[in-house]
Amino acid sequence: MRPHNLTIPAPARRAARLVRLRSGPPSAVVGARREDEGVRIAVTIDAAEPGGTGLSGWLQVLADDGAPTGPPRRAADLAAAVAEHECADPRPRWVWAATDSDYPRLLCAGVRVERCHDTALTEALLLGRAGRFGEPRSLEAAWARLHGLPVPEDPKPAARQEQGALFGAAAAEIAGVDAATSAQRRLELLTEVHARQLRRIAGTAPAGFATLVAAESAGALAAAEIAAGGLPWRVDAHDAVLTQLLGPRPFGDAPPAKLAELATRIGSALGHPHGRGFNPDSPAQVLRALRHAGFPVQSTRAWELRRVEHPAAALLLEYKELSRLHAAHGWAWQDAWVKGGRFRPEYVVGGVVSGRWATRNSGALQIPRIMRRAVIADEGWSLIVADAGQLEPRVLAAVSRDLGLARAAAEGDLYAALAAEAFDGDRAAAKRALLGAMYGQTSGGIGSLLTVLRKRFPVAMAYVEDAARTGERGGVVHSRLGRACPPPSSGWRSVVSGLPADEDGAAAGQAAQAGGAEPDLDADAGSEPGEHDPARRSGQAARSRGRFTRNFVIQASAADWALVWLAVLRRRLSGIAGGADRAQSGAAGLFAAAPHLVFFVHDEVVVHTPAALAQESAAAVAQAAEEARRIVFGPTPVRFPLATAIVDCYADAK
DNA sequence: AGCCCTTGCGCG
């Protein structure tokens, strides 16, 4: 019943079962298959040689507890060896050091796998459980930690592609291996690190943590496959949107006609002769000009400009909107990111402390909605666009087990149900109240709304307020499946305690800030009185962290659900069609005839599917959502309804 | 020239 084939003493197993029956997530059973079935095989791939063809490497079959059951085996044709093992039923779980570097190479060789255990992602989850965020997670680092040796830094993500060989060599050297035999030696490190990870996972409550580990690795497979398959992106449709809004594509770095015109008009409106010499992209210039014109604005933010009754303000708003489209997702972006009718996002699985994915370089998760017009299915294909609406409030209902809120969350429109139950039918008020409760909002006159929530949904409100208090005290909270939030930095502790920071405070603070968990400790050196009052600073920092942990228990649990949704969906989709098209080689062949994931953004997936399989694919999306609900939350009246559309163009969904 | 920080806004 466990998601992993772990060696656990019988009493511990019984205890885990009891916990699950009471409140924990049930075991991961995907389809009719138990997650722990099948063999594990550790694999390392030889470093790519210039001009080399094909993949070679090493394999080793492992027992349930990660112990080798046979000798390491050399695979001169690794892709063929992996493909052969993938024919087994049940399929193996591949154990490797890093999906994001190993799996694209297999995909490129035309091989897909069903399951894996990524030791780097697993190491990061386990380090997080130990309060050690930001420590290196590479195979070499994990192995060095096991042996008390100096731990090599992880390669910088940007450097991975260009200088990967250098960093890899440095890390290998620390682990006492020489580059020529590294794949064989790395196999030894890998099996050792993996076996130890299995034991660490088994020793980690709650039971859902093993599910989280499996889902994180499955997510990494999905991310690599999305990049390999690519999101269909029509440059002609993209050009049409840009041209309509900005004018024709300019030559070189010249600004588009529309932006140049707006800049001139803004300059004129602000009193510059012929509109020259004014840069609307400079907040400092805009601020100065508006103040000079008699408007005491604090910033040039859009919400503040909307209140400024000056002809330049409306023009500035228009300029900012178009300028952003041009700068962030204009022609330069298209040149850099769209190749062969596909946009390939570089996802960073687990790149956000909450477990959400991040992306690198392309801004894939911030693509303006209007640009979805460029996402058009291939001829004879369709897009399935599915969005888990109102995910976070539903997750709050499920994790808190508040029966009243769960009743509302059993409905298709949670906010409307909430409004009917407690807010005299005022849906907007119900929504503001719930969002305010989840984010820790106190301003904007929502105090009375929160009072209503506290009275009518005391269990849910106590859940988030407990999380906030834990954070304010410097404690750690967890997602439903057991992902840990970062502990406070020593900088935070010193501000909150009023004592000076300790020696290594700076480094710890930086790590935590990079993780996004740290409130801004030197917030706003403005002119408010009392801002240097230590008591006041302490309270600010404490409350800020309270808002973070308050939201973490919801956002991270929502990410748990979404990750499992994605993992289950990926597997279901792979079972739908005839699979690979042998006529095409490499990754292209893998996705040439079968429905596959092409985009994922927090609570929304896009599947590209042959039109004839669209209904079947859409059903898989819905079944996966239901299965994710069961795996992550167990028995609950809360529903996670999807808004699903079968469309030719992404923009036509909702 | 290149680094680092701030500002502002896109997405969920």
Add this chain to the structure above:
DNA sequence: AAAGCGCGCAAGGGCT
């Protein structure tokens, strides 16, 4: 009284 969470990216601007 303080004043809603999580991100990535581009441009400006100050600095070395």
